[in-house]
Amino acid sequence: MVLSSIATLCFHVPVCWLFVFKLSFGSGGASFAIGLSYWFNVLLLGLYVKYSSSCEKTRLCFYREEVFASIKELFPLATPSACMVCLEWWTFEIVILLAGVLPKPQLETSPNCCFLSLLLTISLGAGASTRVSNELGAGDYEAAKMAIRAALTISMADAVISSTALFRCRHVVGYAFSNEKEVVDYLNDMTPFLCLLIVSDCIQAVLSGNLFSFFSPLMLCVSY
Template sequence: MAAPMVAVTVSQYLLQVVSMMMVGHIGKLSFSAVAIATSFAEVTGFSVLLGMAGALETLCGQTYGAEEFRKLGNYTCCAIITLMLVCVPISMVWIFMDRILLLFGQDPQISDAARIYCIFLIPALFGYAVLQSLVRYLQTQSMMFPMVLSSIAVLCLHMPVCWILVFRLGLGHVGAALAIGISYWFNVIGLGLYVKYSSACEKTQIVFSTNALLSIKEFFQLAIPSGLMFCLNTTTLHYFIPYGIGAAASTRVSNELGAGNPKTARKAGSVAMVVGIAEAVVMNTALFFSGHVLGYAYSNEKEVVDYVAQMVPFLCLSVIADSLVGVLSGIARGGGFQQVGAYVNLGAYYLVGVPIALVLGFSVHLRAKGLWIGILTGSIVQAIVLAVVTAFTDWQKEATKARERVTKKSIKGCNGV
């Protein structure tokens, strides 16, 4: 399950990476603006939606394990509605992001170009909200093939579409943003058609109903801590590899807990950790030996290429931390203890990582290296604490809680009928 989930998550994120790579060959201003806008959009938008959608890994995963198939459609419909509403305030922040950047002393030209990029990225935000809901719906039922096929096909389509918009039509960084939106919505349409007409989804059809609206409160109770647990983890493309492994772990853990099999759930978590560590070793080796040419993917400027090479050792350390955090977070989502993960994330980054980053980056004048060391420290602290929490988890207790959650919801549903 991990391999196809890695293909799905990486393919979806590569849409933004490909767009940034193409913009990087236009000029320094556009590249700087898109780099800042992408980071801003990730932290304030895409990672928020991705994190909140993780609530479905608990709700849909455990109900599927308990064979309460009807609820999967209700929860997914609830998630689509909720995440689309969340996109509205995020869009407003993006529209005025230049003022936020100027407040922190950013260059006016870069700030304005970044704002324009984010404005044309708003359609992609709404498409991403629907897409992540559909992905979790299929993921928790172990329907991997349609997601892999759709994601890879859209990525292959995105490259020529982005090239045409950026270079052929001369839209520059605006064309890159539009290409991302087009690609996300193509992915939504592809998965939507599969869910609508596939016989495999008959028992769990997504239908708008009052039950879906009544589930919003329950969804938010898990979505908010799930979102907090994920924010600021997405620092590199690599993170989506262990995130895919974690997503597979989440599905197996949630399914087994819903079915009342705590020992199998614990074993699934252990296997995921082994796979995550092995992935970190392979990725670190590849990064270490390709550091001197990695920068050319984003820019032809020698200054950029050389600086990327200097940052590779820090990136290798981040790979280790990201691999552990990605897998452990997936286990937490599957077990339904997102609140613990949220507290760990907030403490690790805002009480440890960010202060260290500010001191090293600005007071000690290490600049980007100092900022990276601070965030890396937060990741390491988060990984250690999550590992301890997972090691001391009472899986029998979590299985009982999962069954109680599903049973309680079933009784309410019956009473409502």
């Protein structure tokens, strides 16, 4: 997955430059480029699953009858997961849209931060979720609990370090987004709230997928 992500990044940068600057498609070109990059990554992962020797023992033919029969078992598990991911991203988008109806919309949307700590915890949560699923499949529930504890500990350490650094640099961090003093002062005032959001996001990003993986066998039994 690391190599496919690097290949996708190398594919996305020139494609995005082509659509945005060379063909002058603007933001629409950026959206189209990210869509192409997503499908390019899906293609690479599909080829890896189909031809890699690492997946030889677990590879299935998508045209076998047991694959379609297992949809009934996977659907009760996939639906809550999809809803959880959609609600998470819709929350971000709704907040940005609501900022447009505030008294100073340009000022409200200027300090729109995307923190690396959140991306780190999302990646950590995805990796830990896979580990938890593997341990549950092997019947080792203690190892699954240990994986959740380790992921949560690392995530909380990241939350503390990130929020502390942001709070200490709250007087100057606004200059990373704008040279306007009004924007810098505004970000200084909202930094305590952002630190609180970092802590809550780090917890949610790790536990959302792991708790779902840990309780998925129970959910499957209840669905039947």
